[in-house]
Amino acid sequence: MSATILDGKAVLATIKDELRARLAVLAEQGVVPGLGTVLVGEDPASSWYVGAKHRDCAEIGIASLRHDLPADSSLEEVLAVVDRLNADPACTAFLVQQPTGLDEFAILSRVDPAKDVDGLHPVNLGCLVMNEPAPLPCTPVGVVELLRRYDVPLAGAEVVIVGRGLTVGRPLGLILTRRSENATVTLCHTGTRDLAAHTRGADVVVSAAGVPDLITPDMVRPGAAVVDVGVARRDGRIAGDVHPDVAEVAGWLSPNPGGAGPMTRAMLLSNVVAAAERAAGVPVAPA
Ligand SMILES: Nc1nc(=O)c2c([nH]1)NC[C@@H]1CN(c3ccc(C(=O)N[C@@H](CCC(=O)O)C(=O)O)cc3)C=[N+]21
Numbered sequence: 001m002s003a004t005i006l007d008g009k010a011v012l013a014t015i016k017d018e019l020r021a022r023l024a025v026l027a028e029q030g031v032v033p034g035l036g037t038v039l040v041g042e043d044p045a046s047s048w049y050v051g052a053k054h055r056d057c058a059e060i061g062i063a064s065l066r067h068d069l070p071a072d073s074s075l076e077e078v079l080a081v082v083d084r085l086n087a088d089p090a091c092t093a094f095l096v097q098q099p100t101g102l103d104e105f106a107i108l109s110r111v112d113p114a115k116d117v118d119g120l121h122p123v124n125l126g127c128l129v130m131n132e133p134a135p136l137p138c139t140p141v142g143v144v145e146l147l148r149r150y151d152v153p154l155a156g157a158e159v160v161i162v163g164r165g166l167t168v169g170r171p172l173g174l175i176l177t178r179r180s181e182n183a184t185v186t187l188c189h190t191g192t193r194d195l196a197a198h199t200r201g202a203d204v205v206v207s208a209a210g211v212p213d214l215i216t217p218d219m220v221r222p223g224a225a226v227v228d229v230g231v232a233r234r235d236g237r238i239a240g241d242v243h244p245d246v247a248e249v250a251g252w253l254s255p256n257p258g259g260a261g262p263m264t265r266a267m268l269l270s271n272v273v274a275a276a277e278r279a280a281g282v283p284v285a286p287a
Contacts, residue, residue, distance in 0.1 A: 003246075003253035006146050006227070008262035014149075015266040016060050022273050023061050026280060033276035034063035035117065035268075036085045036094030040078060041071030045233070046097050056265050062272055065091050075102045079110050086112040093117035093135075093275040095268075098167070114278070117271045120166065128174050135271045140172035142263030143206055143227050143254070144181060152204065152225045152252055155182040160198050162215070162241070163208035164189045168229055172206060195219070207241035215242045223251035229260045 026033065035057050039050045054064045065088070067081050078100065085091045095118045096107050105122075113123040119135040127134030147154060159176055163169035164187055176183040188198050190209075199205050199219040207215050208229035220226055230241030240256035247253050254260060277284045 002248060003226070003250040004150065006150050006152075006225075006252055006254035006259055008142075008146055008254065008259040008266075011146055011149050012056075012262040012266045015145075015270065016056070019269055019273050020060050022277065022285060025282060026273070026276055027061070029280055029282070031276055031280045031282075032061065032063055033092040033272050034065050034090045035272050036065040036067065036088070036091040036115075038067045038069065038078065038081050038085070038094065038096040040069045040073050040097070040100040040102070045231075050097055053265060053268060056269055057272075060269065062092075062269065063090065065094070073100075073102075075106060078102060078107060082107065082110045086110075086115060091115065092279065093272045104166075115275065117268055117275065118167075119171075119271065125171065128171060131178065135275065136175065136267070137167060137171040138267040138271065139168050139208075139229065139260060139264045140175050142267040143168075143172060143229065143260055144175055145267065146254055146259065146263045147204065147225065147227070147252075150252060154204070157183050157203040158186070158201060159183045159204040159206065160186045160188060160202035161206045161208070162188045162192075162195065162199070163210075163229075165208060168208035169206075172208075209241050211241055212239035213241070213243040215246060217243065217245045217249045220246055220249045222249050224249075225252040225254075226250040227254040227260060228256035230256060231261075 037050050057064050085094045093115045108120050111121050113121045116124050116135055119137040124134040161169050161172055173185045173187045176185050186198050188195055196219045204225045206227040210230050210232045212232050226242055226246055228240040228242040232239045238257050274284050
């Protein structure tokens with residue numbers, strides 16, 4: 001038996017089609033959303049991610065406002081670009097690609113929360129904690145959307161998350177424990193005494209640790225869903241957290257690449273369209 005592959009690339013294509021319909025409604029009102037990006041330096045992976053986001057936008061009719069800054073830019077210079085995008089009516093939503101090597105909290109805090117496509121502004125994260133509508137962080141909400149589209153049961157399920165980072169593990173725990181998802185979450189991390197004891201009891205394992213091959217077949221209950229969000233690099237290629245042999249044990253597997261990455265981009269596009277709908281007074285499709 002081999003796991004059903006949770007195909008993030010295919011779902012990204014489907015979501016692009018769904019967003020095209022919403023963009024057509026906005027276009028009738030003369031609204032063309034614009035995604036802004038701020039990239040500091042020339043890290044090849046970061047440059048690829050930003051390029052991919054703009055290609056996605058071009059494909060479905062979202063305008064691009066791209067700001068590439070030199071690697072030695074100061075915090076003040078980055079914040080000045082953030083201020084310009086906050087004030088620019090052509091910019092519906094934007095992000096500062098992380099990491100920049102600069103004060104992340106200062107940068108995230110400076111973004112207008114209404115234009116925060118990453119859902120990582122402290123106010124938007126606070127809304128998530130308080131269960132108020134706000135943009136949601138793209139990678140965790142993308143993981144949930146991927147599981148939902150393949151009918152992986154979440155209500156009442158035991159979900160083990162490996163990793164407590166700001167962009168994946170911590171917000172994913174908050175999203176999955178909302179009444180609408182209703183999962184039971186265990187948030188594991190490098191201080192967890194016996195990781196395998198937790199993962200073996202899980203219906204769903206989401207690994208976002210950045211440790212290649214951390215999740216081995218003996219750690220997975222037969223039939224469980226396993227989502228690989230790890231993005232370590234080995235010889236320039238992505239090395240996921242999930243050992244390839246897990247595919248023989250799991251019921252569902254979100255591979256890496258091809259799973260959470262494309263879903264992150266899908267949710268980014270969805271957040272841009274939702275921000276434009278909110279700004280234009282068009283009813284926002286439910287997330
Ligand atoms: N402010 C900010 N927002 C982000 O959303 C953000 C960020 N900073 N910093 C870095 C991470 C990483 N990230 C990815 C996006 C797409 C893929 C993706 O599409 N990957 C493809 C191809 C990967 C490849 O082959 O290189 C895949 O998984 O199939 C991966 C990772 C967004 N991030």
